[in-house]
Amino acid sequence: MTTITSASTLVLLLTSLIHANGLNLINQTQIKNFLQEIYYQPYQEFSRDALLFRYPNFDSWKRPADKPITIAIQVGHLMIDQLPLELRQLAQGGGARRGTLKEVDINNDIAKQAARVLTQYGYKVELLPSLIPDSYNADVFVSIHANAGDANTSGFFMGGPAVDYSEKNKSLKWSLIQEYASSTGMMYLDRTSENIKFYYAFNWSKFKHTIFPKTPAILIETGNMNNLNDLIALTLHRDRMAEGIANGIRAFLQQTHTSPEDFE
Ligand SMILES: [Zn+2]
Structure with missing residues (x-):
C-alpha cells in the first residue's frame, strides 16, 4: 500500500x-x-513551535507606528453561512435563541452602537462578521456574544485566547469588566470557558481565518438570554451595554497607546 x-x-x-x-x-x-x-492544522494547540511555524518573524514583528489605532468589533454569528470550509462546522449552531429573539441580532445591535460611540471618540472602528481575514491585526479585537445558560444565573463573563501572546489581555479584560459593570449594573461572573479560550477566531494554531496573535483579544458574553433580568437588559438596554464596551476599550487604549488625535 x-x-x-x-x-x-x-x-x-x-x-x-x-x-x-x-x-x-x-x-x-x-x-x-x-x-x-x-x-490547515500545523499544530493542535497553542505553542511557541506552532507560533513560529506560522509566523517565523513573530519575535521581531512591530506595530507600524504610522497606522491609526484600529478597533475591531466582531458581531458573533453574523453571516455564519459565509464561513469557509475550515470553519463550516461552526455554522451549524448559529448562536443562542429565545423564541423569536436571535443572539446574532442582539450582538449586531450592541456592536453597531459600540462602534458609533468609539467613532465619536475619534477612533477607527472595523465591524467584522463571523469570518475574519486571515491573520487579522488590530489594536483591539472584541467579539460580542450573548449566552443562553441556566435561567437562575444573571451576569456577564468574558475571556481571551488560551495563551496571550499580546501580553495585554489582562489589562483589556479588566477595563472591560469595570466599564461594562458600571454602565449596565450587571454582575461579572468569573468563569473560565474552554469555548472562549479556543474560540475559532483566536485559534491561529488551528485555523487560517484568525487574529494575528499580537492582537489583544476578548470575547464578551454580554448576558444570559435565559435569565429574565438579563433578557430585559439584552432587549431594552443595549445602549448601556454598547457604552460599557466602548468605554472599556477606550480605557484600555488610553493605558496602552496614546489618544487617536496623536496619529492625525
Ligand atoms: Zn454566541
Whole structure:
C-alpha cells in the first residue's frame, strides 16, 4: 500500500483521478485551495513551535507606528453561512435563541452602537462578521456574544485566547469588566470557558481565518438570554451595554497607546 506523503502528491492524484473520469469541473488550483481550507492544522494547540511555524518573524514583528489605532468589533454569528470550509462546522449552531429573539441580532445591535460611540471618540472602528481575514491585526479585537445558560444565573463573563501572546489581555479584560459593570449594573461572573479560550477566531494554531496573535483579544458574553433580568437588559438596554464596551476599550487604549488625535 502506498502512503500519500505530501499535499502536492494528493493534489496530483486527485487531479488525475478527476480528469481520468472525464470530470473537468475543478482544476488543480481549486483542489489545492480546497485542501488548504479543510486541512490547515500545523499544530493542535497553542505553542511557541506552532507560533513560529506560522509566523517565523513573530519575535521581531512591530506595530507600524504610522497606522491609526484600529478597533475591531466582531458581531458573533453574523453571516455564519459565509464561513469557509475550515470553519463550516461552526455554522451549524448559529448562536443562542429565545423564541423569536436571535443572539446574532442582539450582538449586531450592541456592536453597531459600540462602534458609533468609539467613532465619536475619534477612533477607527472595523465591524467584522463571523469570518475574519486571515491573520487579522488590530489594536483591539472584541467579539460580542450573548449566552443562553441556566435561567437562575444573571451576569456577564468574558475571556481571551488560551495563551496571550499580546501580553495585554489582562489589562483589556479588566477595563472591560469595570466599564461594562458600571454602565449596565450587571454582575461579572468569573468563569473560565474552554469555548472562549479556543474560540475559532483566536485559534491561529488551528485555523487560517484568525487574529494575528499580537492582537489583544476578548470575547464578551454580554448576558444570559435565559435569565429574565438579563433578557430585559439584552432587549431594552443595549445602549448601556454598547457604552460599557466602548468605554472599556477606550480605557484600555488610553493605558496602552496614546489618544487617536496623536496619529492625525
Ligand atoms: Zn454566541
